[in-house]
Amino acid sequence: MPYTYEYPRPSVTVDCVVFGFDDKEPDLKVLLIQRAADPYKDCWALPGGFVDMDEPVETAAMRELEEETGLTDVFLEQLYTFGNPGRDPRGRVISVAYYALIAPADKQITAASDAQNVHWFSVNHLPPLAFDHDLILQTGLQRIRGKVSYQPIGFELLPEKFPLSALQKLYETVLETPLDKRNFRKKILSMGILKELDEFQQDVSHRAARLYSFDKAKYEQMVKEGFYFELKEQRSRETARKKLNPKG
Amino acid sequence: MPYTYEYPRPSVTVDCVVFGFDDKEPDLKVLLIQRAADPYKDCWALPGGFVDMDEPVETAAMRELEEETGLTDVFLEQLYTFGNPGRDPRGRVISVAYYALIAPADKQITAASDAQNVHWFSVNHLPPLAFDHDLILQTGLQRIRGKVSYQPIGFELLPEKFPLSALQKLYETVLETPLDKRNFRKKILSMGILKELDEFQQDVSHRAARLYSFDKAKYEQMVKEGFYFELKEQRSRETARKKLNPKG
DNA sequence: ATGGCTTTGTGTATTGCATACACTTTAACA
DNA sequence: TGTTAAAGTGTATGCAATACACAAAGCCAT
Secondary structure (H helix, E strand, O other): OOEEEOOOOOEEEEEEEEEEEEOOOOEEEEEEEEEOOOOOOOOEEOOEEEOOOOOOHHHHHHHHHHHHHOOOOOEEEEEEEEOOOOOOOOOOEEEEEEEEEEOHHHOOOOOOOOEEEEEEEEOOOOOOEOOOHHHHHHHHHHHHHHHOOOOHHHHHHOOOOEEHHHHHHHHHHHHOOOOOHHHHHHHHHHHOOEEEEEEEOOOOOOOOOEEEEEOHHHHHHHHHOOOOOOOOOOOOHHHHHHHHOOOO | OOEEEOOOOOEEEEEEEEEEEEOOOOEEEEEEEEEOOOOOOOOEEOOEEEOOOOOOHHHHHHHHHHHHHOOOOOEEEEEEEEOOOOOOOOOOEEEEEEEEEEOHHHOOOOOOOOEEEEEEEEOOOOOOEOOOHHHHHHHHHHHHHHHOOOOHHHHHHOOOOEEHHHHHHHHHHHHOOOOOHHHHHHHHHHHOOEEEEEEEOOOOOOOOOEEEEEOHHHHHHHHHOOOOOOOOOOOOHHHHHHHHOOOO
16 A cells, blocks of 8 residues: 555546447437446446546546547547545545547447446436446536537537438437428538538438538638537527517 | 555645626636745635545535635536646646636625735736646636627626626627627517616716616526527628628 | 716618428339 | 339528617716
8 A cells, every 4th residue: 555645635537428329220329338346346337447647637538438448539528527525435536527429330349448348328228327427427418419509529420421311310319309401401511511422322222312521621710710610409480489479 | 644545646626717807997807816835836826725535526616715715605617627747746636627707896805825815817917827727717718708608607797786788898808899789788688588677877977877687587487498598799791791702 | 057078778771591391303122 | 113211402481680870868077
């Protein structure tokens, strides 16, 4: 026990809420691991672990994610720090949570390290989770729901090349609202941040859709010039009217 | 040195970016303390300190804020966690940063604890800061710039009763853009989240403006019913036209 | 009291964008 | 070849954002 301090110190961990989108189902999924060790042995949990003394916190998140699930090169952003006393039976543990967005089809998942199992779960059918991981997960869900409308992070959940219908389904799923096809296409295309490809869907039993890709360089250029991404839930005229005159 | 652990542990601190608004100047201010102890003795810094083992992190932020500046009952939200190795010369210190919004006129400030001095600084005229506090402060600034447009947090920076011109100046200051008076008033009043008071400015050497207050209960009710606060930088027709046809 | 100064407070015409809405085209497969 | 499934496309309407200027109020100095 060589590490001695004048005052007590908490442990610091990282946890990752990894979101994935499947446009076949379609629903929003979260990657969970089944714990191989106590506490909460056999319970499902977010991938994560202790921060090393000489690594940045975000690096720790990426390292733990790779160790436990095999994932590398993912979009990763800090979510929130959870540090209530009592959230971990081992003592005072403060956890810096991150959220990641990946296109499951693009990435291979492998259980490793102290995960005995890794699995995608729909956010609507989650198992009981270890620690306060359900709170962390719900916080992540709120975050991406709030964020997709104002930042083009949704593209991180799609493969590099995708049909417009997949993008629309993604937005419909995350925002939990149907969108009008013509209006959606008109709006996203008018932004000019998509590259129209000369490629089409393969192996579909109906007319193949044209594929697009997100033009990140152009998007960043446009942001510099004052462009403002916005792709929100459509507010119907009904709703708008009610706002002004609640009696109908 | 009674605290001994099997693995090394970082220290965990909190830091607070306290924003205030002065509609006389008008500019956005930040509350800084002058450190009474090493490291960075005499240097200006964000109020903050170590998290106790048995208190929630947010409680630590409120406690340190009160100890060092005398402030209580302020709007406080978590901002971001800064934990790069090397950010503190005392060793590995991970800091959970919060930001606070207050109306300086409503609150009394008092230097105490290990602050030898407390002072409001304009965000445009900051002294050199201790640790990575400039990074934290800029992160806070970005956060409120991004957030005022979509959440009515601006009211936290005004006294309870305020004239519309103060609200407008606040938005102009935070968004760094002029706003049209008639359009601003039309929009904010049409939202129905302001209570029109039967009180007027006192001691002004011109026509006294009517005072308003933010109707928080009504706002929260409206949010439940699907209301969506939005008060953004106005995009001129010029700008909008350039977007579609860059050549003019 | 009068005129000057400062800030409040108000209305309308125009334009652009969001919305609502349905049918034809394409391609695979039976 | 016709059945099925999804892709792809245009327009009319209405609301909301914008641009814009002057009269009213109240204090102050003369």
